[in-house]
Amino acid sequence: MSVFRSVVRRHCYCSVVAVRIRNFSANSSSAAENFLTHLQEGAAQIEKNLDTVKTKLDARCVAQVLERCAIDKPQLGLRFFVWAALRPTHRHTSFMYEKACKSLGIDRNPRIIIDVMDKYRDEGLAVSLKMLKVVLNLCKSAKDDNLGMLVLRKMKEFNCRPDTVSYNVVIRLLVEKGRMDEAMALMTEMGLIDLYPDMITYVSIIKGLCDAGRLKDSVSLIRDMKMQGCPPNSVVYSSLLDGICRHKSLETALEFLDTMEKENGSCKPNVVTYTTMIKGFVEKGRASEAVTILDKMYDSGHKPNRVAFVSLLDGLCREDRLDEARRVVDKYGGGEFPYDDLYSLLVVSVLRSGNPKESESMIRSMIARGLRPSGLASSHVVRNLVSEGRVVDAFSLLDALEKSGNLAHVDGGVYSTLLAELCRKNNFADAEKVVGVMVEGRIFVKSCLAASIIEHLDSSGECDLASEVSKIVR
Known part of the structure; x- marks a missing residue:
């Protein structure tokens, strides 16, 4: 009787959950219909019409409106999305920005954004910086540097003064496309309107310069940071160090690391800095010297992480320095990094x-x-x-x-592969043992291998074993 009651309670609970889900879906659909109705009333007063809607706004509702507008009214969908972003009770997630970009086809037809901004201007709509920053974030999701630049320039048409965040979005887009001179020009432009680059600005450009091999420009920019009262931190120095390792001599990188170690505060090297150096030496075929970097890292009070050990052990093994790799494991295994785990990494390397x-x-x-x-x-x-x-x-x-x-x-997949090979070689005794282990451990046979295994067992007269295998097919 107690089991029966438990089942009934579970059934009732599931029914309640299902009803709530249906009601939630219905409410969201109803809200979306309400917004769509107001969107289509009065082409010149879209935002005012939306302001009169008292329906609750949530992510599901926004998604449904976008999906409906995407068919033949993408401009209305975009205006709704921008309006929704400014509601005090709602905030678009980065996922929603990406969804809007794809649903409205902004990544395929960026002109839609310019057309909507022209509509704003022609209708005399009071456009705020917050609205335009929403549009910039859509450019970011579309990864469209040209579109981002156009939106930044159009801000003046609405008497909106771009802020540092606005510039940073466009600068990052330019850096990602390798347009470093234009990115640096924007940073200079910021100073002309009494804006100051922040750490995000500098890190974006310095990383881009280092990726492009323009190390002198990177060093010069770090000097400018200090003069502007924005002292570089370990993230900035790590980016520069990575560039030095890839585009210049490792000796220069070592000198730079020594300089960092003598610094105080946020400029001192961290785990990322030392790991960057280790990877740099390994990639240049100098894994043995990278061991000294690991020692420096440990002596500075930083515990090497998995990435550092994998890079170093891989490099030593590739250079046929297995004895040195063993010494690294013996020296650093235990404590923060268990010996078993470190030795296992060596096995894989x-x-x-x-x-x-x-x-x-x-x-x-x-x-x-x-x-x-x-x-x-x-x-x-x-x-x-x-x-x-x-x-x-x-x-x-x-x-x-x-x-x-x-x-x-x-890994469970290993059993399936081994079982298939044992059956193929007619080693049914061992195959039966493997199946026994799989049954006991609740390990399933991969469906892509199951049919051939069972067919081979049946044709070989191993019907009982084939039956056991069929029970553990996923």
Whole structure:
């Protein structure tokens, strides 16, 4: 009886939820219809008509209005979107900006924005800076630098003075398209109207200059930052350091790092700074020297993260410096970064470097020593053994992982691949063991492999095993 009551309560709860969802959907649809009606009443007083609507505005309602307008009235949809953004009880998310951009076809037909702004002007509508910043954010979502520049220039037509945020949006768009001279010209223009670039402005342009290899201009801009009372922080210096590593000598990068280490406050190097240096040395084939950067990082009180270790271990293994890689693991394994995890990263790095036998030997050594290989390392090694056709060895390794209690970390897809290969080679005894492990661990066979596995088992007379496999197909 108690079970029956539980089921009834669950059914009632689900029914209530379903009704609420339907009511929410109906209410949103009703609200959207209300807004659409007012949108189409009086072409010259759209915003005034919308102001009279007392219906609650939410993201779902906005999306529904946009979808309806997208068919043949994109300009009305755009005006509604801008109006909605200024409501005190509503705020568009970045996702909604992207949705509006795609629904209204702004990314395909940017002219729609200019046409709407012309309508604003022709109708004598009081246009505020907030409205135009909404339009700029749509340009940002469309990743249209030319459109962003046009909107910025049209602000004067509405007696709106762009602010720093407005300039930053356009500057970032220009930087993303590699138009650095124009981006820098806009920054200079800001000073002419008593606006001052902020940290966002400088970081955008400095990163763009570094990406373009214009390091002298980057250094010059950092000097300007100091003169303007906007002292550069570690983010700025890290961007410059990344550019130096990619476009200049690593010795220069080391000198710059030493300068940063002597600085005080926000200019001192952080985890990102040191990781950038490590990656820079590794990419230039100087992984052994990158170890010294790791030491400096640790000595400065910063704990190396996973990215730093992966970059360094990959580089050392590619350069056939396995002994040095082992020393890194022995030195830094434990404490903040568990030894098992760091050794597992080394196993993967060795495999990626083209040394599968060594990686297999290392993971078996981990198991023998009572260490816990990560799921990533275990899965990579087993999958590689299967791809080499060494299914017996792959099964043996899985068996060892199971006995050591580490099987749960292995990727489920590895079992399906191994099972398929064992069946293909008619190794049904081991295949049955793999299926047993999968059943116990609730691991499913990949649907793309299931049909061929079951068909092969049936044709081979292994009907019982085929039946067991069919029970764990996802």
